[in-house]
Amino acid sequence: MDLTRDEERLLSEGTPAERMSMKILVTLGDVYGADRLIPITGAHISGASPKTLGDAGVGFLEEFATTARVRVRTTVNPTGMDPDRWRELGVPESVLRTQERIVASYARMGVEPTFSCTPYQIGHRPKRGEHVAWAESSAVVFANAVLGARTNREGGPSALAAAVVGRTPNFGLHLDENRRATHVFDVPVPISGYRLSLLGLHIGEIVGEGVPYLRGFTATEDELKVFGAALASAGAVGMFHVEGLTPEWREADTEALSPLIIDEADLLAARDRHSTEGVPDAIGLGSPQLSADELRAVADLLGRYRPRQRVFVFTSRAARTDAMDAARRIEALGHVVLVDTCLEVSPMELWARTTATPSGKGAIYLPTLCGQRVVLDDLEELLRRFA
């Protein structure tokens, strides 16, 4: 890879964290055949909860943070708990102490304490054509597909390195040729709400690392968020197109591809692969974290159905501020609205053994990260069945 004089200087004369960051980017660039580093306008880092980071990660961050400072706007993923509610919810104090070390390390580097997996819904929203380095697979796919920004599926450490250098290696989804469709899907069945989770699970399992192109439906931004999150959890997907809807669909180059047709049985099979028959002892919402609009809709539904199971609602601090009235209504019904954390990195295992959720991403990660059995279904349907 060709480096500029400034990049060479950072590699040899930067602070220890800067030298290591450059070495990470140069190594990845060489491994993946990048020609150079390109400037980025922002970064989003994953790895902020004790559960996903582990002791080794916390140790690394603390040492790294002593000589690191991010050069571009940088946001960070959810932590492992709501800092105002941990005691009431039985989270051990030792976990809290680990969490505090993580939060302090990111603060020291200049990372914005967003603790959100939906940076694009709380003001960190790159424009079409902007190059960024984002981790968090659901945010990556949203940035590429819905915003038309350009990022690879970064890992926590590589996104952090890019934030410190302000650059990322030029390969993969930064290049036009890798953003074109690899599969075409016709969707003649009705698609809305939680059925986008099922569609995402089904297609993600088919396309693997490919770029799916879908036609036959339209969706809201929140629905595309849910779809992308399931898609990027079931497959290593970083980009998709929806005909007539997403910004780059005209450049998707689908002519040589023969379409696969989605039918009702595909969606049911996707649900059955990820759902059990058990009776849930909690309902979990917010994987990814709910937007202000979604919070309001959930508050209305809970008011109407009054479920006896406790509902854990995960959102960002910013979305809760926007929809404070809805958050208060949910709490007044005996449920919990948690911020700075999300469904899978929270200690759900302390509160439930079987969790019901409409989130396809939640259905994939709850079993491994929280030891949960999962009932995957539409929220209104769940409330009707179990209220």
Next chain:
Amino acid sequence: MILPGRRVVGGRAEGTVLASERALSFLGGVDAATGEIRDPESPIRGERLAGRILSLPHAKGSTVGSYVLYGLRKRDVAPAAIAASRAETILAVGAVIADVPLVDSVPTELFVTGDRAIVDATHAAIELPDVQERSVVSCFLERQGRVLVVRRSEKVGSFRGKWSGISGFLEGAEDPEVSALREIEEETSLTEVSRIARGSPILSRGGDTVYRIHPFRFHAPLGDVHLDWENVDYRWVDPAELPRLDSVPKLAAAYRATLA
């Protein structure tokens, strides 16, 4: 033998190989404090990484796995070096932050746990000093859509009783096609064969030897096959049967290489 690869993270290390045939998840699959393999599905479960030359196809799972490698190094229980078929983000970043030499584009299926290895990542090469490389030819004679296989006698030095193509070691630095024609004449008494295809060499591990197999496919003229002492039986088989024969290693793969 010396295997060339690609340098990902430079450095040099010697040690004993720990070979994982399958991809490994560092987050969850490896004990972050001791470097012991924990993944219940891993064939090397219970082994420890400390000081070993870890060979594996690639890493899998969470990208936070890179930090595990760093933590192992801090505790002095990291592998001494890593050889991978394909480095991806987890291995590449992990090796950088842990400063562990890493070479990729290496045929890691040739590594066996317990091999002594010298990894010179800086010069993109791995030496297995106790493993020798020998070049052999493997020839498929074709007649009316069927190929000739022979069963090796009890008098030959390796793979006794196994089905094989016409095969033999290269002598010195000779052209593989010269040895192919010599072996065919010796083992079948057929002459006047004409070459249809020559495949790219494939590597196969057997004991302390890596065989570099040069595959050939020839058209066989009419005439009877007369075996010499090396083989005790022969058959003309449909090529689709090759994978089902009790054969020498990589027989079907060698045939496939002549089709590419």
